[in-house]
Amino acid sequence: MRLLSTETLKLHEFYTDIPPYAILSHTWEKEDVSFQDIQNLETAGAKAGFAKVLNACRRARHYDFEWIWIDSCCINKESSAELSEAINSMYQYYEDAVVCYVYLCDVSLEVHLQHPNSSFRRSRWFKRGWTLQELLAPWDVVFLDKDWSKIGTRWSLRDLVSTITTIPVEVLEGQDISDYSVAQKMSWAAFRKTTRPEDQAYCLMGLFGVSMPPIYGEGSTRAFMRLQQEIIKISDDRSIFAWIAMPSDKHESRGLLASSPYEFRMSGEVKASVPEVLNDKSSYLFGNNGLRIHLPLEPTDSSRFGSDVFLGSLLCQSEKDGSYLSVYLRKTSGQQYVRCRVDELVLRSLPPAFDNVQELSVREKPVPRRVRSDKYLHMASSNTVLYHVELLTSARHFFCASNPHTTSVAEKGFAVVAVDANKSLCWLGPFMHDASLTYECMTTGKTFTIEFAGSWDPVYYNCTLQLCDKTFGDFSDPRMDRIVGQFDSGDYICVTRESRGDLRRRERSLHQSLEPISEKNVEISYIPKESPEANFLTHTLRPSHSGFMVPANLELSELELSGYQTAQLSGVFPPYFFVERFDNMAYVTAFHADGGEYTSNDDQFCILTYTESMWHSSFYVALGLQGSSAWIDIDFCQLEDGENPEAPEDIWKSYLSSGSRVEKRMEAKSSTWVGSLMASVERRTNLQLGSHLLRLQLPGTSLQDSTVRRPQRLQNLDTVRTI
Structure with missing residues (x-):
């Protein structure tokens, strides 16, 4: 590998006996110093990115590192052979480094790190594809802000980083990632982006311990398919098939492979499969007619799905509740199937039956992933x-x-x-x-x-x-x-x-x-x-398993609401750290960090604010858990001239034990009406984040006895639509 001298800024090539080195992780910016630039320091010094190189070398030199590796200037990207070698070796480069400095150019310490509006949480670094392995591979990771001041380390900030990335705290504490399923590791990359689409697959090779030649131009889907095929060669973990497509693709027919890491966005709870129950039938491989695999098949309700649709068990369980995961398979001819209803993974409480498992195959011994190198830790004799x-x-x-x-x-x-x-x-x-x-x-x-x-x-x-x-x-x-x-x-x-x-x-x-x-x-x-x-020093952030999938956008104009166009989820109170938006939905939770500003024994709920885009009027949805029961309340605020709307915090307080709306919380009703608008919360039946789903529905009838305030324009609705 090629290393940069922290003293002279000269590059040196090492083939064996690689010396101890620091490594820099960063997001690329304008005028980063390239391999060609660093050959001439006068040329490099004219670029804005030269300051990043100088500061990285200065910090490494302060801690007595003679060498540092920086991807922008240590790889000759004009050589396709060298670029391919670097991509396949990148995980090892970070794994073998003594320490990794993470430079966050968009982070300042003006707002505390654990505040929901902190720049640390919003840093671009946490959304990039390549930085996932740069977070997990090194032994030591040090986070630095835009002024190169130390923010903390992966270990000291492990609960905060876990909340941001959805990576379990135990992994950031050093637990071997091979203890986690393929689906779980894929879920860590679900919301990450790369500049080049194919890199969505290439940046994950080291995480799964596989290699393959990069082919830029093949497209992200083909690259990700190749990645999964390489994983299958060394693993029989069937959680690799535990993904769900976007709702817009629900009517497609697909195979068993995902098209992108994003389709694993709900799979963080999926444990590795237990193929031993199939004995010598657990192996699967690719043939010229698709993936050859043994699956326990069970018929579905023919009146609902048709006689040609079956449930195929993946032999995987949820680590939340132990449910077994199955996919819908439609028989096309003979022994040929396609996956249907691809936006669903069915959760079932009972284990699969094994009376319809067919064919035989030879099970190859899986190739173990290379153990982390710790040679530098024991270097002192x-x-x-x-x-x-x-x-x-x-x-x-x-x-x-x-x-x-x-x-x-x-x-x-x-x-x-x-x-x-x-x-x-x-x-x-x-x-x-x-x-x-x-x-x-x-x-x-x-x-x-x-x-x-x-x-x-x-x-x-x-x-x-x-x-x-x-x-x-x-x-x-x-x-x-x-x-x-x-x-x-x-x-x-x-x-x-x-x-x-x-x-x-x-x-x-x-x-x-x-x-x-x-x-x-x-x-x-x-x-x-x-x-x-x-305020945050001794508190530990742990995302709760209990939470709600809620609509992020409401098309009110299509519901014939006079004066209304669209409403968007514009706020969640109390301000909890983890709110994720995707697929026109958002995931929120009513549970907060221990010792947070609004924590009490009866605050297991939150207030959602939906704001109409044209008139900027708002309505509120109270959502929470009372014991084991979910409850909901909704309030359209109709204001007279000169009145000020209630603040979300005041509405939230009104549901506390001393508040005016406490009875509504104690009743724990799972549905409520406002005019012709019905809001309900139900326990999940398909794989999703959290434990419950919020539905907003508009049937064709109107309840005149609603006790909740509502604007005049919500009456006399005759459109039927589910949001």
């Missing part, structure tokens, strides 16, 4: 760990009380500690002290202590934080990179770890001998209790 301990700007009002006479070092807020396998500790430089560092604030008298311990394995080093007679965490897990401790005053101390390079080259003199040393950075920050960051 010595059992000594060198800690670089630094007070960041926010914590500079503390001083090191372990040795108050070393004022020059204390003022800089920097110290170096060496720990060996015998758990003894010595200082390099002016300090010669115990195996701990104690810091004190001269104005408040607050103190905290960091204790270090050695280990025979330099990867599993140990560091603990002590304050207020309490001990907080340790770094014995090599993936853990942040410890948070809280003073009695409510303020926080954060101790974070950051990787360093040069594990082979660096030599330090310990006891007058030279030996390679494993080095770690330990950085200390202080967060006041009144800081916005403090």
